[in-house]
Amino acid sequence: MSESQPPNYNEWTKERLIEKLQEYELNDKKRKSGQSELNLSDETSKQKKKKPKTFDFTRYEFRKIALKFAYLGWNYHGLAFQKHMNGAETVESEILKALHKTKLVSSIDPACCEFSRCGRTDKGVSAMNQVISLSVRSNLSGEEISNSKYNERELNYVKILNKVLPPDIRIHSVCLNPPKDFDARFSCTYRHYKYFFESDGLNISKMQEAASLFIGEHDFRNFCKLDGSKQITNYKRTILSSSIIPSEHGANIYVFDLRGSAFLWHQVRCMMSILFLVGRELEQKAIITELLNPALYPSRPNYKIASPFPLVLFDCKYDEKTTNWIKCTTFDGLHLLRFNQLWGDLKTKSTIISTMKNVLGNGKTESTKTINLEEGRIHNPATYVPISKRETLETADEVNEKWMLKKRG
The missing domain is CATH 3.30.70.660 (Pseudouridine synthase I, catalytic domain, C-terminal subdomain)
Incomplete structure (x- = not known):
C-alpha cells in the first residue's frame, strides 16, 4: 500500500479495527496528558516571573516642602537617621519609613529627596517644633506647583503621614512654598531650647x-x-x-x-x-x-x-516674611485619647515615685546642699571637688588629631 493512500478499513477484520481504535485512544490520552503538564508548567513559570507592581514615580512632579513636627524622644535613639542602627529606631527613620510607605519618596535613604534637618537632638531629647525640608511627590503639575493658588488641591501631607507614624511623632505644620534656596538647617535664624x-x-x-x-x-x-x-x-x-x-x-x-x-x-x-x-x-x-x-x-x-530627658528643642525660627506655615489644628479623637492615657500613666508613676521617696526617707530629706544634681548622688560639700581643681579632658586639637590618625590607619 502506498504511504499516500489511506487504509481501506472495509477490508479490515473486526479484531484489527478494535485494536486500531484502542491504539488511537491510548495516543489521545498521552497527548492530552502531555498538554496539561505543559500548560501547568507554563502557568507556574508565569507566576514565578510575575513581579509586584512598582510605583511609577516618573508620572509625577516633585516639589520642595518643609514639615514642622513634634516628638517625645524617650523611646528613640536620637533624631538623625542612621543606616546601621541594629534595631534601634530614630525619629527620622520612622518619618522616612512613613514617607516611603505612602509613596511620597522613592526610598528611605535621605539622599534621594534633598533631606535636611534644622537641629540634631540626642537620645532621650524631645522636640515641639523640629523642622525638616525635602522634595516629595506632588499631586499637581509643574506649573501649578509654582502658583500657591493651587495649594488647596495639593496632597494633605500632614494627614497622610500622621496616619502611618507612631503616636509619639506628630507632623503639625507644612510649608508648601518655601523660598527657592530654603534649607531646614541653614535657613534657620535661631533655635529655642527649654x-x-x-x-x-x-x-x-x-x-x-x-x-x-x-x-x-x-x-x-x-x-x-x-x-x-x-x-x-x-x-x-x-x-x-x-x-x-x-x-x-x-x-x-x-x-x-x-x-x-x-x-x-x-x-x-x-x-x-x-x-x-x-x-x-x-x-x-x-x-x-x-x-x-x-x-x-x-x-x-x-x-x-x-540628663537628656528634660531637654526640649522648643522651636526653630525662620524668616516669617518668606516662610508661610500651614498648621493642622485638628487631630483625631483616638490620638488625643492616647495622649490622655500617656499623661495619666506618667502622673500615676510620678505619684508612686513620690510615695516611695517619702517612705524611704520617712518623710525627711537630706540637706539640700548635700545633693549634687550634676552627678546624681548624695554629696557632702566638704568633699566636693571644685571645677577649677578637676582633671581636664583632651583639647579640641588633640581630639581632632587623634581622630585623623585613626582614620589614616
Whole structure:
C-alpha cells in the first residue's frame, strides 16, 4: 500500500479495527496528558516571573516642602537617621519609613529627596517644633506647583503621614512654598531650647544671674562634647537670650530658657550641668565666665553633663516674611485619647515615685546642699571637688588629631 493512500478499513477484520481504535485512544490520552503538564508548567513559570507592581514615580512632579513636627524622644535613639542602627529606631527613620510607605519618596535613604534637618537632638531629647525640608511627590503639575493658588488641591501631607507614624511623632505644620534656596538647617535664624527642672534645694536667683552670663558670642569648647569626626575648629556660638523662668506646669517647676543661632554637641546639657552646681551653691557664677575663656581653660574639666530627658528643642525660627506655615489644628479623637492615657500613666508613676521617696526617707530629706544634681548622688560639700581643681579632658586639637590618625590607619 502506498504511504499516500489511506487504509481501506472495509477490508479490515473486526479484531484489527478494535485494536486500531484502542491504539488511537491510548495516543489521545498521552497527548492530552502531555498538554496539561505543559500548560501547568507554563502557568507556574508565569507566576514565578510575575513581579509586584512598582510605583511609577516618573508620572509625577516633585516639589520642595518643609514639615514642622513634634516628638517625645524617650523611646528613640536620637533624631538623625542612621543606616546601621541594629534595631534601634530614630525619629527620622520612622518619618522616612512613613514617607516611603505612602509613596511620597522613592526610598528611605535621605539622599534621594534633598533631606535636611534644622537641629540634631540626642537620645532621650524631645522636640515641639523640629523642622525638616525635602522634595516629595506632588499631586499637581509643574506649573501649578509654582502658583500657591493651587495649594488647596495639593496632597494633605500632614494627614497622610500622621496616619502611618507612631503616636509619639506628630507632623503639625507644612510649608508648601518655601523660598527657592530654603534649607531646614541653614535657613534657620535661631533655635529655642527649654530645659525643665524642679527648684527644690536650688538657689534660683543665683542660677538666673549665672545664666545671663551666657548671652553674647563666646567660645563654648568647655560646654560641649568634642567630636573628632566633625573636625570642628571654631567653637564660637552666639546666645541671644538665656534665663531661668518659672514654668506654667507647676509651682516648683522652672525652665532654663535658651535661644541661640547654633549649638554644639551636648552644649545645652553642659550649660545646665554648671548651672545646677551654681544653684546648689557648690560653685560661684564666676565659673561660667572662666570656662568661657579658653586661655584659662584650654580644655574642659571633667564634669558629667545633665540628663537628656528634660531637654526640649522648643522651636526653630525662620524668616516669617518668606516662610508661610500651614498648621493642622485638628487631630483625631483616638490620638488625643492616647495622649490622655500617656499623661495619666506618667502622673500615676510620678505619684508612686513620690510615695516611695517619702517612705524611704520617712518623710525627711537630706540637706539640700548635700545633693549634687550634676552627678546624681548624695554629696557632702566638704568633699566636693571644685571645677577649677578637676582633671581636664583632651583639647579640641588633640581630639581632632587623634581622630585623623585613626582614620589614616
